[in-house]
Amino acid sequence: xxxxxxxxxxxxxxxxxxxxxxxxxxxxxxxxxxxxxxxxxxxxxxxxxxxxxxxxxxxxxxxxxxxxxxxxxxxxxxxxxxxxxxxxxxxxxxxxxxxxxxxxxxxxxxxxxxxxxxxxxxxxxxxxxxxxxx
Amino acid sequence: xxxxxxxxxxxxxxxxxxxxxxxxxxxxxxxxxxxxxxxxxxxxxxxxxxxxxxxxxxxxxxxxxxxxxxxxxxxxxxxxxxxxxxxxxxxxxxxxxxxxxxxxxxxxxxxxxxxxxxxxxxxxxxxxxxxxxx
Numbered sequence: 001x002x003x004x005x006x007x008x009x010x011x012x013x014x015x016x017x018x019x020x021x022x023x024x025x026x027x028x029x030x031x032x033x034x035x036x037x038x039x040x041x042x043x044x045x046x047x048x049x050x051x052x053x054x055x056x057x058x059x060x061x062x063x064x065x066x067x068x069x070x071x072x073x074x075x076x077x078x079x080x081x082x083x084x085x086x087x088x089x090x091x092x093x094x095x096x097x098x099x100x101x102x103x104x105x106x107x108x109x110x111x112x113x114x115x116x117x118x119x120x121x122x123x124x125x126x127x128x129x130x131x132x133x134x
Numbered sequence: 135x136x137x138x139x140x141x142x143x144x145x146x147x148x149x150x151x152x153x154x155x156x157x158x159x160x161x162x163x164x165x166x167x168x169x170x171x172x173x174x175x176x177x178x179x180x181x182x183x184x185x186x187x188x189x190x191x192x193x194x195x196x197x198x199x200x201x202x203x204x205x206x207x208x209x210x211x212x213x214x215x216x217x218x219x220x221x222x223x224x225x226x227x228x229x230x231x232x233x234x235x236x237x238x239x240x241x242x243x244x245x246x247x248x249x250x251x252x253x254x255x256x257x258x259x260x261x262x263x264x265x266x267x268x
Binding site for chain 1: 175177215217219230250252
Protein backbone atom coordinates (compact mmCIF):
# COMPACT_ATOMS: atom_id res chain seq x y z
CA UNK A 1 0.00 0.00 0.00
CA UNK A 2 1.41 3.37 -0.91
CA UNK A 3 2.14 5.92 1.77
CA UNK A 4 -0.40 8.26 0.18
CA UNK A 5 -3.16 5.69 0.65
CA UNK A 6 -2.06 5.04 4.24
CA UNK A 7 -2.26 8.77 4.95
CA UNK A 8 -5.68 9.09 3.29
CA UNK A 9 -6.92 6.23 5.46
CA UNK A 10 -5.66 8.01 8.58
CA UNK A 11 -7.44 11.14 7.34
CA UNK A 12 -10.67 9.17 6.85
CA UNK A 13 -10.31 7.73 10.36
CA UNK A 14 -10.22 11.29 11.70
CA UNK A 15 -13.55 12.16 10.07
CA UNK A 16 -15.03 8.79 11.06
CA UNK A 17 -14.15 9.53 14.70
CA UNK A 18 -16.08 12.80 14.41
CA UNK A 19 -19.03 11.17 12.60
CA UNK A 20 -19.33 8.43 15.24
CA UNK A 21 -18.52 10.82 18.12
CA UNK A 22 -15.80 8.40 19.22
CA UNK A 23 -13.50 10.33 21.55
CA UNK A 24 -11.26 7.29 22.17
CA UNK A 25 -10.72 6.79 18.42
CA UNK A 26 -10.01 10.50 18.10
CA UNK A 27 -7.45 10.39 20.90
CA UNK A 28 -5.76 7.32 19.37
CA UNK A 29 -5.30 9.21 16.10
CA UNK A 30 -3.13 11.96 17.55
CA UNK A 31 0.62 11.80 18.08
CA UNK A 32 1.83 10.99 21.60
CA UNK A 33 5.38 12.23 21.01
CA UNK A 34 5.31 15.21 18.67
CA UNK A 35 4.10 18.74 19.47
CA UNK A 36 0.49 19.08 18.27
CA UNK A 37 -1.81 21.99 17.48
CA UNK A 38 -5.24 22.70 16.00
CA UNK A 39 -7.09 25.61 14.37
CA UNK A 40 -10.89 25.21 14.33
CA UNK A 41 -12.84 27.43 11.90
CA UNK A 42 -12.69 31.07 12.96
CA UNK A 43 -10.75 30.22 16.13
CA UNK A 44 -7.22 30.91 17.19
CA UNK A 45 -4.59 28.16 17.30
CA UNK A 46 -4.74 25.72 20.21
CA UNK A 47 -1.40 24.24 21.27
CA UNK A 48 -0.61 21.08 23.17
CA UNK A 49 -1.93 17.53 23.40
CA UNK A 50 -4.29 18.09 26.35
CA UNK A 51 -5.73 21.30 24.91
CA UNK A 52 -6.21 19.91 21.39
CA UNK A 53 -7.78 16.67 22.59
CA UNK A 54 -9.90 18.63 25.06
CA UNK A 55 -11.26 20.75 22.23
CA UNK A 56 -12.22 17.63 20.27
CA UNK A 57 -13.78 15.99 23.32
CA UNK A 58 -15.90 19.12 23.82
CA UNK A 59 -16.86 18.99 20.16
CA UNK A 60 -17.83 15.30 20.21
CA UNK A 61 -19.81 15.64 23.45
CA UNK A 62 -21.62 18.78 22.30
CA UNK A 63 -25.27 18.62 21.36
CA UNK A 64 -24.31 20.68 18.32
CA UNK A 65 -21.63 18.21 17.19
CA UNK A 66 -21.44 18.56 13.43
CA UNK A 67 -22.34 15.81 10.99
CA UNK A 68 -19.59 16.36 8.50
CA UNK A 69 -18.32 14.50 5.50
CA UNK A 70 -14.83 14.58 4.04
CA UNK A 71 -14.42 15.05 0.27
CA UNK A 72 -11.72 15.56 -2.38
CA UNK A 73 -8.88 14.60 -0.05
CA UNK A 74 -5.36 14.88 -1.49
CA UNK A 75 -2.31 13.48 0.34
CA UNK A 76 1.19 14.99 0.10
CA UNK A 77 3.88 12.77 1.65
CA UNK A 78 7.37 14.02 2.55
CA UNK A 79 9.32 11.21 4.21
CA UNK A 80 7.77 10.39 7.56
CA UNK A 81 5.49 13.41 7.51
CA UNK A 82 2.46 14.15 5.35
CA UNK A 83 -0.30 16.67 4.95
CA UNK A 84 -3.75 16.25 3.50
CA UNK A 85 -5.94 18.95 2.03
CA UNK A 86 -9.65 18.15 1.87
CA UNK A 87 -13.15 19.57 2.03
CA UNK A 88 -15.47 19.21 5.01
CA UNK A 89 -19.16 19.27 4.16
CA UNK A 90 -21.29 20.40 7.12
CA UNK A 91 -25.00 21.11 6.87
CA UNK A 92 -24.77 22.62 3.41
CA UNK A 93 -21.62 24.59 4.20
CA UNK A 94 -18.21 23.70 2.84
CA UNK A 95 -14.94 24.05 4.71
CA UNK A 96 -11.39 23.39 3.54
CA UNK A 97 -8.94 21.67 5.84
CA UNK A 98 -5.27 20.91 6.24
CA UNK A 99 -4.46 17.83 8.31
CA UNK A 100 -0.79 17.10 9.11
CA UNK A 101 0.44 13.62 10.04
CA UNK A 102 3.68 12.05 11.21
CA UNK A 103 4.65 8.39 11.11
CA UNK A 104 4.98 7.12 14.66
CA UNK A 105 5.27 3.52 15.84
CA UNK A 106 4.24 2.27 12.41
CA UNK A 107 1.10 4.42 12.19
CA UNK A 108 0.29 7.82 10.70
CA UNK A 109 -0.71 10.06 13.59
CA UNK A 110 -2.08 13.61 13.47
CA UNK A 111 -0.01 16.54 14.62
CA UNK A 112 -2.14 19.41 13.28
CA UNK A 113 -5.64 20.20 12.02
CA UNK A 114 -6.62 23.53 10.42
CA UNK A 115 -10.15 23.99 9.11
CA UNK A 116 -11.65 27.16 7.63
CA UNK A 117 -14.68 28.29 5.67
CA UNK A 118 -14.55 28.00 1.91
CA UNK A 119 -15.94 30.91 -0.11
CA UNK A 120 -19.30 30.42 -1.84
CA UNK A 121 -18.06 29.97 -5.41
CA UNK A 122 -14.78 28.12 -5.18
CA UNK A 123 -14.61 25.05 -7.40
CA UNK A 124 -11.53 22.87 -6.88
CA UNK A 125 -9.62 24.03 -9.94
CA UNK A 126 -6.33 25.74 -10.55
CA UNK A 127 -6.81 29.41 -11.24
CA UNK A 128 -3.91 31.19 -12.94
CA UNK A 129 -4.47 34.51 -11.20
CA UNK A 130 -6.80 34.31 -8.22
CA UNK A 131 -7.76 37.52 -6.50
CA UNK A 132 -5.95 36.66 -3.31
CA UNK A 133 -7.00 38.08 -0.02
CA UNK A 134 -3.82 37.45 2.00
CA UNK B 135 20.67 27.61 16.80
CA UNK B 136 17.68 25.46 17.65
CA UNK B 137 15.56 24.00 14.89
CA UNK B 138 12.58 25.95 16.21
CA UNK B 139 14.44 29.23 15.70
CA UNK B 140 15.55 28.16 12.21
CA UNK B 141 11.94 27.41 11.31
CA UNK B 142 10.69 30.71 12.73
CA UNK B 143 13.30 32.52 10.62
CA UNK B 144 12.09 30.71 7.50
CA UNK B 145 8.55 31.72 8.46
CA UNK B 146 9.64 35.34 8.84
CA UNK B 147 11.35 35.17 5.44
CA UNK B 148 8.00 34.16 3.93
CA UNK B 149 6.25 37.24 5.31
CA UNK B 150 9.23 39.45 4.40
CA UNK B 151 8.96 38.25 0.79
CA UNK B 152 5.30 39.31 0.79
CA UNK B 153 6.05 42.67 2.48
CA UNK B 154 8.80 43.50 -0.03
CA UNK B 155 6.87 41.98 -2.98
CA UNK B 156 9.95 39.89 -3.77
CA UNK B 157 8.79 37.07 -6.05
CA UNK B 158 12.32 35.62 -6.35
CA UNK B 159 12.69 35.41 -2.58
CA UNK B 160 9.24 33.82 -2.39
CA UNK B 161 10.15 31.22 -5.00
CA UNK B 162 13.44 30.42 -3.22
CA UNK B 163 11.51 29.68 -0.03
CA UNK B 164 9.46 26.82 -1.47
CA UNK B 165 10.55 23.20 -1.76
CA UNK B 166 11.85 22.05 -5.14
CA UNK B 167 11.46 18.35 -4.40
CA UNK B 168 8.41 17.80 -2.22
CA UNK B 169 4.74 18.07 -3.26
CA UNK B 170 3.48 21.54 -2.31
CA UNK B 171 0.05 23.10 -1.82
CA UNK B 172 -1.56 26.31 -0.61
CA UNK B 173 -4.92 27.48 0.74
CA UNK B 174 -5.46 31.25 0.56
CA UNK B 175 -8.25 32.71 2.74
CA UNK B 176 -11.67 31.61 1.51
CA UNK B 177 -10.18 29.78 -1.46
CA UNK B 178 -9.91 26.14 -2.34
CA UNK B 179 -6.61 24.27 -2.14
CA UNK B 180 -4.09 24.88 -4.92
CA UNK B 181 -1.78 21.95 -5.70
CA UNK B 182 1.61 21.86 -7.38
CA UNK B 183 4.73 24.00 -7.50
CA UNK B 184 3.81 26.00 -10.63
CA UNK B 185 0.26 26.69 -9.45
CA UNK B 186 1.26 27.67 -5.91
CA UNK B 187 4.10 29.91 -7.04
CA UNK B 188 1.86 31.36 -9.75
CA UNK B 189 -0.72 32.31 -7.11
CA UNK B 190 1.93 34.10 -5.06
CA UNK B 191 3.37 35.86 -8.12
CA UNK B 192 -0.14 37.13 -8.91
CA UNK B 193 -0.49 38.27 -5.31
CA UNK B 194 2.85 40.10 -5.25
CA UNK B 195 2.23 41.79 -8.60
CA UNK B 196 -1.31 42.82 -7.73
CA UNK B 197 -2.09 46.43 -7.02
CA UNK B 198 -4.05 45.17 -4.03
CA UNK B 199 -1.10 43.24 -2.61
CA UNK B 200 -1.64 43.16 1.13
CA UNK B 201 0.66 44.83 3.64
CA UNK B 202 0.64 42.14 6.27
CA UNK B 203 2.54 41.52 9.44
CA UNK B 204 3.20 38.19 11.11
CA UNK B 205 2.60 37.87 14.87
CA UNK B 206 2.58 35.26 17.65
CA UNK B 207 4.36 32.62 15.57
CA UNK B 208 4.85 29.22 17.22
CA UNK B 209 7.06 26.52 15.67
CA UNK B 210 6.44 22.78 16.04
CA UNK B 211 9.33 20.64 14.79
CA UNK B 212 9.03 16.91 14.05
CA UNK B 213 12.34 15.63 12.67
CA UNK B 214 12.97 17.16 9.26
CA UNK B 215 9.48 18.64 9.01
CA UNK B 216 7.90 21.48 10.93
CA UNK B 217 4.77 23.56 11.03
CA UNK B 218 4.25 27.08 12.28
CA UNK B 219 1.00 28.63 13.46
CA UNK B 220 0.86 32.42 13.44
CA UNK B 221 -1.35 35.44 12.97
CA UNK B 222 -1.37 37.63 9.86
CA UNK B 223 -2.38 41.24 10.48
CA UNK B 224 -3.79 42.87 7.35
CA UNK B 225 -5.38 46.31 7.34
CA UNK B 226 -7.01 45.87 10.73
CA UNK B 227 -8.12 42.31 10.02
CA UNK B 228 -6.53 39.29 11.63
CA UNK B 229 -5.95 35.94 9.95
CA UNK B 230 -4.53 32.73 11.38
CA UNK B 231 -2.11 30.64 9.33
CA UNK B 232 -0.46 27.26 9.21
CA UNK B 233 2.85 27.13 7.36
CA UNK B 234 4.50 23.73 6.84
CA UNK B 235 8.22 23.35 6.16
CA UNK B 236 10.61 20.53 5.30
CA UNK B 237 14.38 20.49 5.63
CA UNK B 238 15.91 20.31 2.15
CA UNK B 239 19.55 20.86 1.17
CA UNK B 240 20.29 22.33 4.60
CA UNK B 241 17.43 24.85 4.51
CA UNK B 242 13.84 24.88 5.77
CA UNK B 243 11.61 25.16 2.72
CA UNK B 244 7.85 25.61 2.58
CA UNK B 245 5.58 22.84 1.42
CA UNK B 246 2.21 24.26 2.47
CA UNK B 247 0.51 27.52 3.47
CA UNK B 248 -3.06 27.73 4.82
CA UNK B 249 -4.45 31.10 5.87
CA UNK B 250 -7.96 31.86 7.10
CA UNK B 251 -9.92 34.61 8.82
CA UNK B 252 -9.86 34.72 12.57
CA UNK B 253 -13.13 35.47 14.36
CA UNK B 254 -13.60 38.89 15.95
CA UNK B 255 -13.08 37.96 19.62
CA UNK B 256 -10.46 35.26 19.68
CA UNK B 257 -7.59 35.94 22.06
CA UNK B 258 -4.68 33.50 21.83
CA UNK B 259 -5.51 31.54 24.97
CA UNK B 260 -6.46 27.96 25.71
CA UNK B 261 -10.17 27.60 26.23
CA UNK B 262 -11.31 24.48 28.08
CA UNK B 263 -14.53 24.06 26.14
CA UNK B 264 -14.72 26.20 23.01
CA UNK B 265 -17.95 26.35 21.12
CA UNK B 266 -16.51 24.67 18.06
CA UNK B 267 -17.89 25.20 14.61
CA UNK B 268 -16.40 22.17 12.80
